Amino acid sequence: xxxxxxxxxxxxxxxxxxxxxxxxxxxxxxxxxxxxxxxxxxxxxxxxxxxxxxxxxxxxxxxxxxxxxxxxxxxxxxxxxxxxxxxxxxxxxxxxxxxxxxxxxxxxxxxxxx
Amino acid sequence: xxxxxxxxxxxxxxxxxxxxxxxxxxxxxxxxxxxxxxxxxxxxxxxxxxxxxxxxxxxxxxxxxxxxxxxxxxxxxxxxxxxxxxxxxxxxxxxxxxxxxxxxxxxxxxxxxxxxxxxxxxx
Amino acid sequence: xxxxxxxxxxxxxxxxxxxxxxxxxxxxxxxxxxxxxxxxxxxxxxxxxxxxxxxxxxxxxxxxxxxxxxxxxxxxxxxxxxxxxxxxxxxxxxxxxxxxxxxxxxxxxxxxxxxxxxxxxxxxxxxxxxxxxxxxxxxxxxxxxxxxxxxxxxxxxxxxxxxxxxxxxxxxxxxxxxxxxxxxxxxxxxxxxxxxxxxxxxxxxxxxxxxxxxxxxxxxxxxxxxxxxxxxxxxxxxxxxxxxxxxxxxxxxxxxxxxxxxxxxxxxxxxxxxxxxxxxxxxxxxxxxxxxxxxxxxxxxxxxxxxxx
Numbered sequence: 447x448x449x450x451x452x453x454x455x456x457x458x459x460x461x462x463x464x465x466x467x468x469x470x471x472x473x474x475x476x477x478x479x480x481x482x483x484x485x486x487x488x489x490x491x492x493x494x495x496x497x498x499x500x501x502x503x504x505x506x507x508x509x510x511x512x513x514x515x516x517x518x519x520x521x522x523x524x525x526x527x528x529x530x531x532x533x534x535x536x537x538x539x540x541x542x543x544x545x546x547x548x549x550x551x552x553x554x555x556x557x558x559x560x
Numbered sequence: 561x562x563x564x565x566x567x568x569x570x571x572x573x574x575x576x577x578x579x580x581x582x583x584x585x586x587x588x589x590x591x592x593x594x595x596x597x598x599x600x601x602x603x604x605x606x607x608x609x610x611x612x613x614x615x616x617x618x619x620x621x622x623x624x625x626x627x628x629x630x631x632x633x634x635x636x637x638x639x640x641x642x643x644x645x646x647x648x649x650x651x652x653x654x655x656x657x658x659x660x661x662x663x664x665x666x667x668x669x670x671x672x673x674x675x676x677x678x679x680x681x682x683x
Numbered sequence: 684x685x686x687x688x689x690x691x692x693x694x695x696x697x698x699x700x701x702x703x704x705x706x707x708x709x710x711x712x713x714x715x716x717x718x719x720x721x722x723x724x725x726x727x728x729x730x731x732x733x734x735x736x737x738x739x740x741x742x743x744x745x746x747x748x749x750x751x752x753x754x755x756x757x758x759x760x761x762x763x764x765x766x767x768x769x770x771x772x773x774x775x776x777x778x779x780x781x782x783x784x785x786x787x788x789x790x791x792x793x794x795x796x797x798x799x800x801x802x803x804x805x806x807x808x809x810x811x812x813x814x815x816x817x818x819x820x821x822x823x824x825x826x827x828x829x830x831x832x833x834x835x836x837x838x839x840x841x842x843x844x845x846x847x848x849x850x851x852x853x854x855x856x857x858x859x860x861x862x863x864x865x866x867x868x869x870x871x872x873x874x875x876x877x878x879x880x881x882x883x884x885x886x887x888x889x890x891x892x893x894x895x896x897x898x899x900x901x902x903x904x905x906x907x908x909x910x911x912x913x914x915x916x917x918x919x920x921x922x923x924x925x926x927x928x929x930x931x932x933x934x935x936x937x938x939x940x941x942x943x944x945x946x947x948x949x950x951x952x953x954x955x956x957x958x959x960x961x962x963x964x965x966x967x968x969x970x971x972x973x974x975x976x977x978x979x980x981x982x983x984x985x986x987x988x989x990x991x992x
Contacts, residue, residue, distance in 0.1 A: 463570040476661040478595035479949065482613055486635070486660065494662070496596050496954070498939060522587060523939070542677050543603065547609070548662050549669025559660025566780065567701065585699055597951040601891055602960040614951045618898075621866035625890045627883070642863065650870075661709065 447471050447538060447554060449513050450494065456516060456540065456550055462538030469556055472514045473554045481504050487511060488520050492556065494544050498522050503529040513537070514536075517544050563671050566630055572671050573657035573664055574588045575632060578655025579644060586607060588629045590679040593665045597622045603678045604628060611664050615639040620646045620654075630654070630681055634661045684890040696822055702784050705775040705818025706808030712737040713746065722751050735797040735806060736768045742797055742806050744768035775810060776801045781818070789814050789880045799892060840879060841915045851879075851913040858896055859906035859926070862950065868909050869894035872920075874992030879913070885986055889918050892964040892982050895957040902947050903927070904977070916989030917966075920982045928974040936962070936970070 452494065453460060472490030477483050478497055487493060489510040495502065498520050506514050513536035513558040516522060521539050522530065530537045540547060552558070567584040570577060577584065588609040593598050595613050602609065606627040612619055615637050623631055630653035633639060639647070639654055647654045657664055669675070711729045713722065733747035739918050746768040754767055775796045787796060787873055788811075798808040841849055855868035855877060873890035877883070893909060900907040904926025906941065912919045914974060929935045936958050943953025962968050967983040 460652075474662040474666075476593055476665060477613060478599075478951075480951065482595075482635070495601050496594065518599065520939075530562055543675050544661075545591045545665045545669065546675035546677050548593065549675060550663035552666025552670055556666075558660050558664075558666055561784055565701075578837070585704060595951055596956075598895075598954040598956040598960070601895060602956050602963065607854060612951075616950055617863060618866060621870065621894065624870060625887070625894045627887060628896075631915075664880050667785070 447556065448514065449492070452551065452554065452556075453538060455554060456542075456547065458538035458540050461539055462524055462530035463534050466513070466534050466536050469512055471534045471556060472550050474548065474558050475511070476544050476558070484509065492527075492551065492553075494547050496520060496544070498526060500525040500529045503533055503535050506535050507533045508518065511535075515540060515547055517542060517547055563587045563607075564668075564671070565658050566609075566655070568671070569630070569668065569673075570655060572667050573632060573659055575657040578654040578656055579647040580630065580651070583630075583651070583653045586629055586636060586653065588673065590676045591665060591668050591673045593661050593677055595661075600628075601626065603676065605606070605679070606624075606678060609660065609668075611661060611668075611671070613637055613661060615643055617646050617664040619643065619649060620652055623652050624650050629653070632657055632663050632664065633658060689714070690859050692823065693819060696819055697785055698780055698783045700818065700822060701777070702775050702779050702781060702798055702810055703808065705781065706777070706810045707814055710735060710806060710809045712795070712806070713764055714738060715743055716763050717766070718761050719754050719764060719767060721749065721829040722746065726751070732888075733795050734762055735772070735809065737806065740773070741800075742772060744770045745772045745795070745797065747794060747970050772797060774799045777807050780813060784810055784815060785792045788815070799874070812835045830853045836974060849914060853911045853913075855909040855911075857907045857909060857924075859901055859902045859904045859924075861901060863903040865898055866894055872909070872911055876918070881913075881918075882987060885918070885984060888964040888984050889920060889982075892961045892984070893920050893922075895961050896980055896982070898952055898959055900924045900926070902943060902953065907977075910945075915986065917983055920980075920984075922980040923977065924984075925977045928976060928978055929970075929972040930974050932970055932972055 449469050449471050471492045473488055475487040475491040476494040478495050483505050487509050491511050493511050493514045516539045519541045568584050589607040592604045593611040597618055600622050604626050608628050610628050610631045611634055613634050615633055620633055625681045631653040636658040700852045713734050713736055715738050735742055736744040746764050750767050755913045775798050777798050777800050795811045797806055798810055800807045832920040835909050857868055869890055873891055874885045907924030910921045938959045940956040941953050941955030945954035966985050972978040
């Protein structure tokens, strides 16, 4: 499923990386521990997290993740946005908490087991 | 609003019950997945199930403060002995599933357990 | 608990508890080809009054002591259990509420029901009236001992004390840098407030604010003191530490602002939400800090009574 479709269906607000919304999302990963994401996420995953500092962009680019969704109404820090634009990493925000964002993605067929 | 028993949670997540085998009839009204206890302390509602990848004692302390029904550790993580002891003392059930956070939340949600956003929105 | 309360409690439990909580998991079964003459020994040795009849994995019938006595009384020839068993077996699902079992036991007059797993259709246990009673008593006892803990709660303390003004004061010492023990003060305070019979919603707010404050003392300072003063109108939590102090209190109050070291973040704290959360829980909050000498936090939460006046 394309990232743009997810943005529509979940009513997410895009904060960066608009040019990459046509990319495919092939799985999902939810975690707030960077070490965990580095170790266990897969290329093409959409990452759901509460973390907003700029390290998230580095982690997401390294693992070639499809995009980052910030939950609970969190906004990316300024440095995070700059880094995201540089790396062309889509960052989206929502008021929903992790549990529901994941639930809705799961219903769209995005899986967490790979 | 749909709720689930811990027995349902155990079944859906194919989870192991580490503490509270006799408490599986307790009901959870919503789910919450987080690895940041500061956030759990700020946002979670009572009668929630907490899904987390953290296994230190502070997860149980947080559950205690917030009147959380039970904790389920994800990604096959097992709690430390101290965490287990504290949970026994505080009568807080601990479950452990091999599923990752994403899969665990997804499965519970599709089985009808709401998150706290929807649960609160709909009153 | 008085008598009335106990009866409602049992009624509540019959609805709340599930068949699987009281059933016996170890089920003695017999095969349909076992001879009736062998049945007596099986029942006697296992001290049971009936058994499900199982062929392979499938439940095909049930045989009881009554069936055996009837067979004996009729002086019939020996035959396989399959010929004398009841084929139309009434079963219960493991996840059904206990009340279903109680009703079925009463209405159908059977002494036992095999218990089936709803998904796998496998025989997972057996339930009898005796097991239901046993399960309920066990549960009541657990709940009763939990109740016992609360029996000495001093809910009426403020009514019992005759004074123009009454205040209770609790103090807790917080050890800095000891992440393991962090939260003990908040936990102790929470338990104490519950015993005093204070509204659980108020207790929860006090507990969360205290826990966050305690966590700050543990993470950033060599230690401190938490005191909690309670009167009928309000609960005031006062946290003092001898830490490095906060250079810019206003900045520290911004959501997400944090100076927490990485080890604290990996443990799930230090996301810069603590002070905001304290503020969210508090009716009044005052934070003062002197760099080099420490920080003083005062949180006030009104009780129902205090809010009314």
